[in-house]
Amino acid sequence: MSLIIQKFGGSSVADAERVMNVANIVANTYREGNDVIVVVSAQGDTTDDLIAKAEEINPRHSKREMDQLLAAGEQISISLLAMALEKLRIPVISLLGWQAGFNTSSAYTMARIKKIDTERVRSELDKNKVIVVAGFQGINKYDDITTLGRGGSDTSAVALAAALHADKCQIFTDVEGIYTTDPRKVPGAKKLAEITYDEMLELATLGAQVLNNRSVEMAKKYNVELEVLSSLNPVPGTIVKEAAKMEKMLIRGVTKDTDVARISVLRLEDKPGVAFKLFDRLAAKKINVDIILQSAGRRGTKDITFTVNEANAELARECIMDCFPDIDPENVIVDKNIAKVSVVGAGMETHPGTASRMFDALYSNAINIDMISTSEIKISVLVEEEVADKALSAVHAEFFPED
């Protein structure tokens, strides 16, 4: 008998029909002889609707009251799912975050799980019950309700799997697993049978938003085996686990990210500490800098180019002006019309030919490479946004040719 954690997102429980569909998946897993704990998010648009109500009354509400409000969303979905399981004659009990023992930090709207008191959960498992747990929420030391922020339900599921040493944590979504690239955009996209935590992290960061990063990091830390699979189509999904347990693949996937702005600062005085000063200021403003290129400019000056999320572009420009008050504003150039295309795979560090194969595929398709960044398991290039889809297809076809 195994203990399986199953997590379902808001769209999977959006209406009565979908709630019954989830109940059937859970019931089947239970009837196969497994212990099952289900973690669910709020139904469909519930969270957005609650946020809209709050904004209408007071856009400057406290975060404490926001968490009190939002936690009602999962309270509704867990009790409805429990009722659906009752209909299938499955012994079941729903538990709110605090009832399931989720103790968190006090940081409202972005709390971290500190500890899970598993006593209640274990006692309900001992009674042979399926447990439906409210994801995304917990309680802090003041006995106040907290929420875990974006993707919090994934984190709840993985944390519970870690605390209970579950055999598997299944994350049900509206896709069948992790693909070599976005299947809605590239027809040749292939579903991966398995992927390492690190590869998954790179793919998530690069725009394949299937799993929340925090949950993958936690799964890696506690070695929780994840499976990403579809709640609508009952086929095996993608297993996410540690590298040692799986065959290394050269390339795991190809991604495109258009949420990139390239910022160039031209003709900076070429003396030590200039770059440090700038990146220190950006870090203080919590602006994440991705690819950095520094090059010699004309006559004792240097140019620094880097990329940030588009949302941070103007804030980054302000940081530059603060850092270098004497700079000519014309020498600060922000370009949002670019995209990042990356190949990800833990195997590439031992295959030096990967980069040249990628560049060759782009060159053969007349795509100009703007900047390049490499890590042990990733190679990224910046291209113009107009040719990003073409670049994605070209690189994907190179590494995953049509059968």
Place this chain on the structure above:
Amino acid sequence: MSLIIQKFGGSSVADAERVMNVANIVANTYREGNDVIVVVSAQGDTTDDLIAKAEEINPRHSKREMDQLLAAGEQISISLLAMALEKLRIPVISLLGWQAGFNTSSAYTMARIKKIDTERVRSELDKNKVIVVAGFQGINKYDDITTLGRGGSDTSAVALAAALHADKCQIFTDVEGIYTTDPRKVPGAKKLAEITYDEMLELATLGAQVLNNRSVEMAKKYNVELEVLSSLNPVPGTIVKEAAKMEKMLIRGVTKDTDVARISVLRLEDKPGVAFKLFDRLAAKKINVDIILQSAGRRGTKDITFTVNEANAELARECIMDCFPDIDPENVIVDKNIAKVSVVGAGMETHPGTASRMFDALYSNAINIDMISTSEIKISVLVEEEVADKALSAVHAEFFPED
């Protein structure tokens, strides 16, 4: 400085505008130098919407999951009201039933408050905060959410007032107070300045559903002074308090109740214990019997006539058939086409003329009296439903003549 409990029902917080209206009432009370605790119900149709969701998924859901579901309703309304108070710069905190210390029995959907742990509430009052408490809900010894049943928020407010020895418990509604009769039906209806708990209980039982009976009984038991007033029109309402503190009025009000069925059982064998047997059976089925008339029938038989709520009429008929299997079904007559008109007033016990004035008013208007029941503070008559409004107006005009 006084401690004032203010309770607002679902219609008072139905939308953003009304939530702000309630926040203003609370803020004004707070700014006058009072400690304020607000008890609120779920917004408008929220509870009905949640029930509909549950029914769609599984009409035979457990009560435990129903309470888990319904409690989300007040969770939403308390946090929204807290945000509205934050907008008015009032220090405020919202508390769920369990956070406010409401310990209840384990009877899901109809739990009784056993004890209120006031520690958290007192500590928030010490911080000079307005506290917004979720009415209707609590927690049982299993750490599971319970709800208090119909009118539960009134009960929450009164129980909290009793536990904290509050100076006053204000129940805000959509009417301005308690009237001598239904002001929507009788133009001459007059608002009462004050009324005793017992009179209020009789009026509530007889159809003037402004305050929940349990809450009035609890207020009487713990001597909590209630005020019923309007959340839309800021004028003094009606004070409900103990009789010793107020002038006795002959008649406090006149009510009409059309939810009455009259059941006659004819030609029962005239021997001891027949009536007992029947009423014992009805009590076992939790059927509340109101007016009872027993009369000699023909040739050594007797007739028993009594009234019940219309919803219980058929169940009562079944009880009769079970009790007297040999009875001719034609001798069991159920008539739902009747109404009960009552006068209520603690003063009438010392004024024997009240009954004859009431009967005279009905006779003068050619209204036939079917059955009569009297208690120390109430006289009720049964009339045909078609003439009930006319009877109500006639009796009201007798005791409350137009100025």
